[in-house]
Amino acid sequence: MTDNPSVPGRRRDLAMHNDWWASGWEHVLPRQGFPLTMLIGTASQPGFTGSLDDLLQEIFDGHWDMIGGGLDGALTFSWPDEEWDYEAAPEGREANEANRWETFGAMLTAAGYPVPKTVRDLSELYLAWGLACREETPDGTRWSMPAALPLPGDLLPLDADITKRLDRIRWTMRTGPLVDGLIHHLIDDLDEPHETLTSLDRLAAATGQDADDVRIAVTELVASGDAQVQRGQEPADAERLEAHQRFRLVMNWDHFHEQRVQLRIEGGNA
Known part of the structure; x- marks a missing residue:
């Protein structure tokens, strides 16, 4: 040995x-x-x-x-x-x-x-x-x-089901922190608004992310049924928004909380 x-x-x-x-x-x-x-x-x-x-x-x-x-x-x-x-x-x-x-x-x-x-x-x-x-x-x-x-998948011929599953896992790991950053802003800074008039630029500045990452986060919220994006009264595609364009982010907080378990530890003096 x-x-x-x-x-x-x-x-x-x-x-x-x-x-x-x-x-x-x-x-x-x-x-x-x-x-x-x-x-x-x-x-x-x-x-x-x-x-x-x-x-x-x-x-x-x-x-x-x-x-x-x-x-x-x-x-x-x-x-x-x-x-x-x-x-x-x-x-x-x-x-x-x-x-x-x-x-x-x-x-x-x-x-x-x-x-x-x-x-x-x-x-x-x-x-x-x-x-x-x-x-x-x-x-x-x-x-x-x-x-x-x-x-x-670069080494083995994976079947379609496992390929789709792995792609989704990697995408979730990529987008999870981006979604968390946006959610923390909406909850901690804005107190869970039903809707907010904003833009990708504004959300980027508020969360410390760049506009493209915020776009991904908003798109994920829409895809999961937690939010809608509207311009005027019409639905809008978050992936096609210009960074400066105003839109209404309409949240479905009931759906969000049903789908996620959040542990929020409140700090304070003993």
């Missing part, structure tokens, strides 16, 4: 790649993809030299339940001890697992990749896909990950 320069007796903190959720890999890979990415992300931090087995031994004494024990554990799409959701998957655990493997295996075979059976097999696919890099140096094995993970 390669010597590790970390302080003896001190546990290394796990690190997760920031791009994992936005990339959509968790919706494509077996469930061990998440802890494997965390393990490689941790191995990529400064101060570690060695194999993934070395790191697993250092942090978990060689056995990590989340990953299925060790790197030679079998891959699965479901947690063996989880209560099965028969409403979401009425066919049951075994049939669902078989279907997931059939789809996953077909994708990999079509793309010319071997179908992994163990976590170690999957780690080798990470290297082939460019999700991770392993380099042998005079000091030992070094790991790294790219700043932006390759997308599943």
Whole structure:
């Protein structure tokens, strides 16, 4: 085992790649993809030299339940001890697992990749896909990950349903903070107005965003049924508004609050 320069007796903190959720890999890979990415992300931090087995031994004494024990554990799409959701998957655990493997295996075979059976097999696919890099140096094995993970659709022939799902997830992660910024302005600064006469420029100045980002936020509110955009008495298309054009933003706050759970912590003196 390669010597590790970390302080003896001190546990290394796990690190997760920031791009994992936005990339959509968790919706494509077996469930061990998440802890494997965390393990490689941790191995990529400064101060570690060695194999993934070395790191697993250092942090978990060689056995990590989340990953299925060790790197030679079998891959699965479901947690063996989880209560099965028969409403979401009425066919049951075994049939669902078989279907997931059939789809996953077909994708990999079509793309010319071997179908992994163990976590170690999957780690080798990470290297082939460019999700991770392993380099042998005079000091030992070094790991790294790219700043932006390759997308599943760039490497595998995803079906239409999963492609649409991943596109929506990435779009939501892109637009979510923009919508939040606009909503905070409407709630905290304007006290939830039923409607407000404004423009993209004005909203941009009030939220600290640029006009194009505000346009995206307004468009998302309209698409989700939380708002309407009107010029005069006629509906208007937020995507076609000029930044300076005045419009009425009409909010449906009942719908908004029904669709979202908001935790608002009121500060104050004890």
